[in-house]
Amino acid sequence: xxxxxxxxxxxxxxxxxxxxxxxxxxxxxxxxxxxxxxxxxxxxxxxxxxxxxxxxxxxxxxxxxxxxxxxxxxxxxxxxxxxxxxxxxxxxxxxxxxxxxxxxxxxxxxxxxxxxxxxxxxxxxxxxxxxxxxxxxxxxxxxxxxxxxxxxxxxxxxxxxxxxxxxxxxxxxxxxxxxxxxxxxxxxxxxxxxxxxxxxxxxxxxxxxxxxxxxxxxxxxxxxxxxxxxxxxxxxxxxxxxxxxxxxxxxxxxxxxxxxxxxxxxxxxxxxxxxxxxxxxxxxxxxxxxxxxxxxxxxxxxx
Amino acid sequence: xxxxxxxxxxxxxxxxxxxxxxxxxxxxxxxxxxxxxxxxxxxxxxxxxxxxxxxxxxxxxxxxxxxxxxxxxxxxxxxxxxxxxxxxxxxxxxxxxxxxxxxxxxxxxxxxxxxxxxxxxxxxxxxxxxxxxxxxxxxxxxxxxxxxxxxxxxxxxxxxxxxxxxxxxxxxxxxxxxxxxxxxxxxxxxxxxxxxxxxxxxxxxxxxxxxxxxxxxxxxxxxxxxxxxxxxxxxxxxxxxxxxxxxxxxxxxxxxxxxxxxxxxxxxxxxxxxxxxxxxxxxxxxxxxxxxxxxxxxxxxxxxxxxxxxxxxxxxxx
Numbered sequence: 127x128x129x130x131x132x133x134x135x136x137x138x139x140x141x142x143x144x145x146x147x148x149x150x151x152x153x154x155x156x157x158x159x160x161x162x163x164x165x166x167x168x169x170x171x172x173x174x175x176x177x178x179x180x181x182x183x184x185x186x187x188x189x190x191x192x193x194x195x196x197x198x199x200x201x202x203x204x205x206x207x208x209x210x211x212x213x214x215x216x217x218x219x220x221x222x223x224x225x226x227x228x229x230x231x232x233x234x235x236x237x238x239x240x241x242x243x244x245x246x247x248x249x250x251x252x253x254x255x256x257x258x259x260x261x262x263x264x265x266x267x268x269x270x271x272x273x274x275x276x277x278x279x280x281x282x283x284x285x286x287x288x289x290x291x292x293x294x295x296x297x298x299x300x301x302x303x304x305x306x307x308x309x310x311x312x313x314x315x316x317x318x319x320x321x322x323x324x325x326x327x328x329x330x331x332x333x334x335x336x337x338x339x340x341x342x343x344x345x346x347x348x349x350x351x352x353x354x355x356x357x358x359x360x361x362x363x364x365x366x367x368x369x370x371x372x373x374x375x376x377x378x379x380x381x382x383x384x385x386x387x388x389x390x391x392x393x394x395x396x397x398x399x400x401x402x403x404x405x406x407x408x409x410x411x412x413x414x415x416x417x418x419x420x421x422x423x424x425x426x427x428x429x
Numbered sequence: 430x431x432x433x434x435x436x437x438x439x440x441x442x443x444x445x446x447x448x449x450x451x452x453x454x455x456x457x458x459x460x461x462x463x464x465x466x467x468x469x470x471x472x473x474x475x476x477x478x479x480x481x482x483x484x485x486x487x488x489x490x491x492x493x494x495x496x497x498x499x500x501x502x503x504x505x506x507x508x509x510x511x512x513x514x515x516x517x518x519x520x521x522x523x524x525x526x527x528x529x530x531x532x533x534x535x536x537x538x539x540x541x542x543x544x545x546x547x548x549x550x551x552x553x554x555x556x557x558x559x560x561x562x563x564x565x566x567x568x569x570x571x572x573x574x575x576x577x578x579x580x581x582x583x584x585x586x587x588x589x590x591x592x593x594x595x596x597x598x599x600x601x602x603x604x605x606x607x608x609x610x611x612x613x614x615x616x617x618x619x620x621x622x623x624x625x626x627x628x629x630x631x632x633x634x635x636x637x638x639x640x641x642x643x644x645x646x647x648x649x650x651x652x653x654x655x656x657x658x659x660x661x662x663x664x665x666x667x668x669x670x671x672x673x674x675x676x677x678x679x680x681x682x683x684x685x686x687x688x689x690x691x692x693x694x695x696x697x698x699x700x701x702x703x704x705x706x707x708x709x710x711x712x713x714x715x716x717x718x719x720x721x722x723x724x725x726x727x728x729x730x731x732x733x734x735x736x737x738x739x740x741x742x743x744x745x746x747x
Contacts, residue, residue: 379592383584428627428661 145215146229149198150191157411158286161309162186164415165290165302168422174294181244182293186286188237189253193282195230196261199223201269207331210324230261241293249293256285273336276321280313281306287415301368304359305418311356312411315349315388319404322346323397346392349403353388357381360414369421376417384410430518433511434572440504441565442719447497448561449715452605453708457554459490463545466495501541505534508568515571522580526571533564549642554606555599562598562722566591569723573730586676587728590687593669594725597662598718604659607631608645609652610711616702617660625657626650656702663695673728683731686724693717 166179198205198216205217215221221229234257241250259282268275284306291302321328321335322342328335337345360377363369387403451457460466461484469475472491512527540557547553574581582588604610613619631647631654645652670691674684694717701710 375592375596379589386584 142221145220148215149195149221149226149229150233151194151197152191155187155190155194157408158190158283159183159187160412161286161305161415162290164419165287165305166294167290167419168301169291169294172426178244178293181240182249182290185237185241185245185250186253186289188233188240189257190237190260190286192230192234192237193257193261195226195233196257197265199226199230200261200265204270204331204333208324208327210327245293246296248296248298249289252285252292253289256282256289258282259285269333271334273334273339275334276317277314280310280317283313284309300366301363304362304366304368307362308356308360308414309411311352311359312407314352315356315384316404316407316411318345318349319388319391319400319407322391322395322400323404342395343392346388346395346400350385350388350392353381353385357385363418369418370425371421372424373417373421376420377414380410380413430514431572431575433507433514434568434575437504437507437511437568438565438572440500440507441561441568442716444497444501444504445561445565445719446712446716447493447500448558449712451493451497452554453711454490454493456487456490456493457544457549458484459487459492459494461545463542464498466491471495498541501538505538508534511571519575521574523571523574526567526574530564530567530571533560533567537561537564549606551603551606551642551645555602558602558605559595559599562595562719565719566722566726570726570729573727577730577732579730579732581729582733583729585729585733586673587683587725587731590669590673590728591722591725593666594722597659597666598722600655600659600662601714601718603632604655606645607647607652607655609647609655609659610701610706612649612652613656613702614705616699619653619657619660625653627654627658631655631658663698666691667695677728677731677733680728680731680733683724683728686727687721690717690721690724694721 162183163179166182167174198214201211202214202216202223205211205214211217216223216226234254237257238250238254241253260279264275264279264282268279272278287305287309288298288302291305292298318336322337322345325335325337325342329338336348360381361374364374364377384403384406387399387406391399391403451459460472461481462468466472467475467481467486472488472495474486474488508527508530512531515523515527537557537560540553540560543550543553544557570581615621617623619625628651631651647655670687673687677684694714697710697714697717701707701714704710
């Protein structure tokens with residue numbers, strides 16, 4: 127009897143940890159951390175302190191996770207309406223509102239103090255601001271208010287590469303702002319592709335996403351226009367001379383491919399095309415930052 | 430129609446090989462005027478040749494150059510006929526490709542003219558070489574689409590591989606047009622060095638008035654850097670090939686073609702460096718480059734199963 131009880135307690139503890147972990151949206155945070163890492167490495171000239179880098183990554187991860195938990199908290203009623211999110215831990219009541227809030231604040235405090243003591247005040251403040259932008263301004267205010275929610279809210283999600291850069295240099299530099307601009311421009315086509323094939327869900331939860339309020343075709347058209355903008359924005363680093371030919375080649379290729387996917391989605395806005403476009407948008411951002419990194423190191427080594 | 434397209438592919442290959450031969454025998458200025466040769470359609474020593482004080486009339490070189498021009502114009506004519514025949518019979522990519530080729534072949538003729546009138550200025554020579562690669566690539570793609578009945582997939586790993594190969598060809602063209610093929614007689618080192626500093630200088634090609642560029646203008650150091658960059662490019666192509674082989678492992682046949690030509694090309698490249706560019710090998714380096722390029726393009730039409738969309742990355746920001 128005791129033994130059975132013991133196993134079930136262990137099991138319950140494991141489940142609870144899993145629930146709390148699922149609140150942090152770790153997969154999204156991992157993509158963000160990759161861009162932080164790229165920003166960090168591009169700020170250095172070859173040599174860097176590993177502990178300092180880990181502190182930066184952990185601190186930014188803390189702030190980003192805290193934002194994700196807040197988002198779950200704010201969205202708990204809407205989440206129950208949507209097929210995609212109804213199994214989230216706060217929405218089902220597996221984690222209570224109070225404990226989720228405490229968890230979020232604990233993460234935020236850890237992240238902020240780690241950044242403040244180990245890295246620098248600028249990075250710490252910017253991290254908290256972007257977390258605030260995502261967890262509060264976007265989730266609480268923009269999301270139910272306007273179809274342009276993700277366009278404006280994308281600004282908070284675009285910060286990570288800047289955070290990595292400021293962690294090294296302790297200043298906001300134009301090339302880092304360009305990376306922010308790239309992610310900012312990339313967010314609408316990325317997100318609207320998802321919104322197109324999740325349209326019914328959003329309509330049921332009464333979230334005014336663009337496909338719900340203005341129709342699928344208009345959304346796909348807008349996504350395509352943003353893609354064209356992205357084609358211009360993503361070559362700006364080359365034009366100001368901070369990146370070279372390798373970046374230009376990779377960027378041109380993936381720009382063409384992403385624009386092609388979005389164009390196809392506009393011609394025929396089916397769920398399948400939208401899903402493909404969404405999938406590619408994630409590869410796009412990974413490849414783009416991979417190219418930034420590759421270009422940086424090839425130039426460091428070869429020239 | 431298929432046979433005609435195939436005929437055009439072979440004709441283009443002949444034109445390219447002849448062009449490479451012309452270049453390698455330094456016969457690019459065998460006729461210093463354009464479109465005629467020393468004022469005549471059939472090259473022969475005449476009074477007009479006396480006026481060209483910089484050049485001596487050389488029968489072999491003049492015939493080489495004029496042969497290249499005549500066969501290239503035959504290809505141009507053939508491409509236009511192909512477009513006229515294709516247009517009412519087929520829909521889709523081949524239409525646009527054949528139309529594109531008509532325009533491109535004219536541009537390529539212009540580049541050929543500038544090669545002569547600008548006296549082998551390296552950027553124009555490189556553009557002429559790459560333009561030839563694009564011509565044969567588009568022509569080959571027409572043939573493959575006609576024979577396979579599949580629309581080419583513009584964006585796949587194959588096209589990324591083709592892009593990398595194309596850039597390596599550009600570096601090769603630059604190596605050739607800057608006469609940097611002979612500067613490193615050892616492999617893998619270059620004049621005993623394991624690393625050559627590369628600076629932005631190597632892309633410079635100042636315009637020199639009244640003289641020709643035969644022999645190249647860069648300093649020895651920069652020439653070494655040009656060849657070094659071409660060797661580094663080869664590494665990039667090999668890496669890209671591995672990536673391609675992992676991603677498209679089910680398309681065995683197309684991959685074997687690429688693998689064969691790629692290893693042959695690297696072998697020839699190494700031999701070219703250490704044996705100081707013997708004419709047959711240098712010519713072969715060009716031709717195999719074209720075959721590798723074509724086998725990369727071939728991948729665009731190779732058959733692929735529609736990948737079932739796996740579970741998408743759902744857990745995202747919203």
